[in-house]
Amino acid sequence: MWSNWWRRRRAQQLVWDRSLQHSLIAQLPTLAALPPSDHQRLAELTAEFLVDKRFFGADGLTLEPRHLITIATLACWPILRLGYDALRGWRELIVYPGDFSSQREVAEPIGDLELVHEYTEALSGESWDRGPLVLGWEAICEDLQHPEDGVSVVIHEIAHKLDARTGQTDGLPLLPRPMSVSDWSQTMSSAFAGFRATVERADPGEQAMLDPYAAESPAEFFAVCSEAYCLRPDLLRGSLPSVYALLDQYYGLVPERATT
Numbered sequence: 081m082w083s084n085w086w087r088r089r090r091a092q093q094l095v096w097d098r099s100l101q102h103s104l105i106a107q108l109p110t111l112a113a114l115p116p117s118d119h120q121r122l123a124e125l126t127a128e129f130l131v132d133k134r135f136f137g138a139d140g141l142t143l144e145p146r147h148l149i150t151i152a153t154l155a156c157w158p159i160l161r162l163g164y165d166a167l168r169g170w171r172e173l174i175v176y177p178g179d180f181s182s183q184r185e186v187a188e189p190i191g192d193l194e195l196v197h198e199y200t201e202a203l204s205g206e207s208w209d210r211g212p213l214v215l216g217w218e219a220i221c222e223d224l225q226h227p228e229d230g231v232s233v234v235i236h237e238i239a240h241k242l243d244a245r246t247g248q249t250d251g252l253p254l255l256p257r258p259m260s261v262s263d264w265s266q267t268m269s270s271a272f273a274g275f276r277a278t279v280e281r282a283d284p285g286e287q288a289m290l291d292p293y294a295a296e297s298p299a300e301f302f303a304v305c306s307e308a309y310c311l312r313p314d315l316l317r318g319s320l321p322s323v324y325a326l327l328d329q330y331y332g333l334v335p336e337r338a339t340t
């Protein structure tokens with residue numbers, strides 16, 4: 081069971097150590113390259129996140145400020161322009177020390193019957209629609225050691241949360257005005273189909289630009305591209321320029337100022 085939890089506090093009572101956030105920002109070149117006004121905004125959003133969400137440590141993990149501030153900072157980075165409302169509608173975060181297992185079911189039709197396969201999968205992150213966000217701390221630390229890989233399990237799961245705001249997790253998040261649903265769908269569908277074809281051709285040169293897991297579904301494609309947009313915008317812009325431009329309209333983090 082959950083070993084502890086983080087009580088909600090009134091915003092004006094929340095005291096937290098900004099130096100933890102400063103050293104985290106210094107580890108992430110594209111985040112560090114954003115202007116000081118964005119870092120101030122990030123601190124405000126982080127404070128709001130820490131007040132709004134409840135953290136639970138699982139499997140004996142005792143949560144400390146470094147866990148909470150690291151996760152809150154990474155979760156609020158993608159919503160610097162979207163605003164905090166983009167993260168409402170869910171409250172709990174469950175943090176495991178390492179990967180955790182999740183029960184899965186896959187149904188296979190056999191004539192008029194349906195055969196249900198049940199299996200257990202090891203995960204480092206999982207987002208439940210309107211439910212908790214589940215994370216493995218070890219994977220978060222590994223991501224932070226290699227930002228050049230363009231991978232972040234926290235940003236990935238936050239992208240799923242943003243995606244789910246429409247009521248469906250299908251790769252189409254709730255778009256801010258004046259973005260158009262049809263432009264989004266056309267650009268993402270065509271880029272997803274193209275990426276899937278490269279994965280099916282098993283062309284390692286083309287695949288190297290993005291985790292092949294992005295070919296699983298439009299929702300995973302959006303989540304993986306969101307990680308790349310934040311951490312390796314140069315790679316995303318070079319390999320999928322239309323997706324880069326669309327995500328830049330959505331997230332608006334102008335990361336081209338960053339050097340990676």
Ligand SMILES: [Zn+2]
Nearest residue numbers: 236240300303
């Ligand atoms: Zn995913």
